[in-house]
Amino acid sequence: GDSVTQMEGPVTLSEEAFLTINCTYTATGYPSLFWYVQYPGEGLQLLLKATKADDKGSNKGFEATYRKETTSFHLEKGSVQVSDSAVYFCALSDRNDMRFGAGTRLTVKP
Amino acid sequence: ETGVTQSPTHLIKTRGQQVTLRCSSQSGHNTVSWYQQALGQGPQFIFQYYREEENGRGNFPPRFSGLQFPNYSSELNVNALELDDSALYLCASSLRVNTEAFFGQGTRLTVV
Numbered sequence: 001g002d003s004v005t006q007m008e009g010p011v012t013l014s015e016e017a018f019l020t021i022n023c024t025y026t027a028t029g030y031p032s033l034f035w036y037v038q039y040p041g042e043g044l045q046l047l048l049k050a051t052k053a054d055d056k057g058s059n060k061g062f063e064a065t066y067r068k069e070t071t072s073f074h075l076e077k078g079s080v081q082v083s084d085s086a087v088y089f090c091a092l093s094d095r096n097d098m099r100f101g102a103g104t105r106l107t108v109k110p
Numbered sequence: 111e112t113g114v115t116q117s118p119t120h121l122i123k124t125r126g127q128q129v130t131l132r133c134s135s136q137s138g139h140n141t142v143s144w145y146q147q148a149l150g151q152g153p154q155f156i157f158q159y160y161r162e163e164e165n166g167r168g169n170f171p172p173r174f175s176g177l178q179f180p181n182y183s184s185e186l187n188v189n190a191l192e193l194d195d196s197a198l199y200l201c202a203s204s205l206r207v208n209t210e211a212f213f214g215q216g217t218r219l220t221v222v
Contacts, residue, residue, distance in 0.1 A: 004152075034210060043114075043200055043213040044153070089152055096166035096207050098143070100152035 002027045006090045006101035013080055013108050021075040021104045023064075023090035031094040033057075033066050033073040038087045038103070047075075047088070080108045114214035116201050122220045123191050131186045131217045133201030141165070141204040142184040143211060144176060148197045159184055160207055188219075196221045 007022040025031065032051045036044040048057030053068035062077045073090060085108050090101040115134045123129050135142050141160045145153035155168035159178035173189040182203070188195060198218050202211035 032208065032210075036213075043116075043215045044202075046210050046212065049210050091152075093208055093211075096158045096160075097155040097168060098145075098153075098202075098211055099155070100145075102152045103150075 002029075002031065002092060002094055002099050004090050004092055004099050004101040006088075007104055008102070010105040010107060013106070015082055015108055015110050016079045017108075019075070019077040019080045019084075019106070021088055021090075021106070023073045023075065023101060025071050025073065025090075025092050027071075027092060027094055029094045031092040033064070034091045034093065034098070035062070035064055035073070035075050036089045036091060036100075038089065040086075044089065080106070082108045082110055084108050114201055114203050114212055116199075116214035116217050118217060119215065120218045120220075122222060125191055125193060125221055127191050128187065128189045129191060129219060131188075131199050131201075131219070133184045133186070133203075133214060135182045135184065135201075135203030136212050139203035139205055139212070140182050141207050142178055142182065143202045143204070144184070144186045145200040145202065146170075146195075146197045147200055147216070153200055156186070158207075165207065191221045193221050195219065 035047040048059040050057040050066035056065045087103045143158040144156040147153040157167040158165045162178045178184045198216045202213045
């Protein structure tokens with residue numbers, strides 16, 4: 001079945017460092033891909049999305065490109081801030097459900 | 111525009127009891143999905159409702175059941191609670207099937 005694998009954490013960075021969180025997927029169809037962020041004690045918030053190959057999703061300085069040839073959707077940010085500390089989930093949606101990765105905890109230190 | 115709201119926020123139940131969790135979808139959204147998120151893990155799909163009908167189900171036993179009402183709000187019912195049912199239960203609504211989901215804050219269920 002469809003699945004998502006994302007880089008294991010936790011990831012600890014200094015403020016203004018470059019961030020990459022790897023995400024690869026397995027799907028039989030043509031899924032839409034998402035990144036969600038979860039702050040402590042809260043539900044998930046949509047960060048960005050891409051619905052077809054070569055689409056780039058972007059929001060709040062975060063970017064991810066839908067790469068069909070490598071089945072990847074890596075999350076990047078050029079300069080992280082302390083406020084970016086959270087758990088990040090990669091997800092795919094192909095039919096009527098959404099499959100999530102296990103999540104990557106990011107901590108950004110001042 | 112109000113977002114997705116869930117109630118209650120926290121709940122403690124005893125093993126063997128039954129529980130009902132509630133969700134109000136975002137205005138205009140006719141699709142509601144429920145997820146179980148165990149501590150330190152990603153959300154797992156329980157089921158989805160579209161226009162009051164179940165529209166897909168994950169790998170959860172029949173004691174997990176749901177309803178969607180004409181105003182598109184939804185309930186998740188769990189019978190015969192087990193200790194492993196302790197988790198954060200998330201409700202998400204979508205404008206239509208297979209589009210991005212908007213999540214509520216979740217209900218933290220503890221089974222003792």
